[in-house]
Amino acid sequence: MPPRSVPSERQKRLGAELRRMRNDAGESTDYAARLLGLDRAKISNMEAGVRAVTPERVRTLATNYGCNDEQYVEALVAMAKPRPKDWWETYRGQLPAGLLDITEMEWHASAVRAGAFLHAPGLLQTDGYVRAVGSAALPPLSEHEIELRVAMRMQRQQVLHRPTPISYTAYIHEAALRIEFGGMKVMRAQLHHLCEMSELRNVEVRVVPFSSGAFPGAGQALMYATGVVPQLDTVQLDSAHGPGFTHAPAQLDKYRAQLDWMQTVSFDPGKSRDFILTLANA
Template sequence: MAARTSPTERQKRLGAELRIMRTSAGVSAETAAGLLGVDRGKISNIEAGARPISPERLRILAHGCDCTDNGYIDALIEMAQPSSRGWWETYRGSLPQGLIDIAELEAHALRMRAAYAIHMPGLLQTTDHALALFRVVIPQLPEREIALRLAHRVERQGVLDGSSPPSYTAIVHEAALRMQFGGRAVARDQLEYLLKRSEHPGIRVRVIPFVAGAFPGSGQTVLYAEAAAPQLDTVQIDNSHGPLFVYSQAQLAKYRAHLDWMERIALSPGDSRDFIRSIAQQL
């Protein structure tokens, strides 16, 4: 199989997991190459996500590394399978790689929890709200890219309405609810849309009011995406330079605790709807 010139975040994650499996078992790259019948350089490329690995070779490698966690192995094999072309691929080369990786992460998640201190959840934004955000990006985006980002955002939102959508919990701070991006009318429509989507059986919106006080990582936008095996969970963090993906076990535990804390101080889904409704009525 030919090497890739620009592996996706998902492909890089698979390679990283294979390296962890190998090194944790004390298996050298040379030994792994012998098991798979390839040269050592290909092992480096596989572990960098630059070269695919067949499901058959992945099973051989797992056996050689004494990995007996069948759920984990099966999840890795699913990642290694040649996948059908996802809708996000139509944007590759036209939008930043990180945006494509977020869409792919969401598409494969079984459950998602996300926390927002300033912004509305991207999966629950109206087009007018999203457009207001895209128009204040620095450096300024050309109109064509704004249109592409908007179309990409709308398609991303479809993940919550598919045939087997992931469960989705959005923890939103009161500050985000009171932001008037795009003006009062846009803000009111956004809150009404948030209320409507919160009635969906797979979507929970929970509000942290100002009076709840401090919480870990205040101000940070965090998405925790659960995978088929817990070792393959991923945290995606927004920053000014683009999305950051983290998945060390220590970091996963940290952000699970972070989100658990926020849920403990958040209003219930029903009280959250009442809270959102009261703010919308003020606009």
């Protein structure tokens, strides 16, 4: 298969897992190359996500690396299988690749926990709110790109409504509920929407009040996506330069602990809904 010019985060993740599996087995890239009848450079590209790997080769590598975790291997095999063009691919080349990577991560997760400090969580935003956030960007975004972002954000939210929806927990700091993106009318609609979404059985919204005091981390938005197996958990972090992704065990532990802290200090779902509704009706 020809190399990819820009691999997606999911493709890079598959390669990283194959590299981790090889390292755990104490094997070299030369060993993997001989095993598959490839040169060493192709193995390096495969482990970087630049070159595709077939499901059959994933099984061959797993067997010869002595990986006996059948669920983990099958999850990697599923990642390697060719897929029809996913809906978010229609935005490739029109929006930053990182936005597509977030969408793909959410789509394949079994559960997502989100921590938001300054904005409403992406999967719970209204179109007016998305438009207001996009309009505040620097350097300014064109009207066309803002509308593309609105359309994609709305489509992203189908993971909450599809026949097998993800389980979604949003921890929202009080600050994010009081910053009026788009003005009072847009923000009031956003607050009412949060209340409506919190009524879904697969969605839990919890407010972290100002009274909780100091908080861990730098205050950037984060998402913890639970994979189909624990080895495929992923954290996504927002930054001014675009989304970042990490799956190092120490980092996963760190951000799980941060979300656990938010769980501890937040209002329960009922009190959170009442709190948001009070703000919306103020």
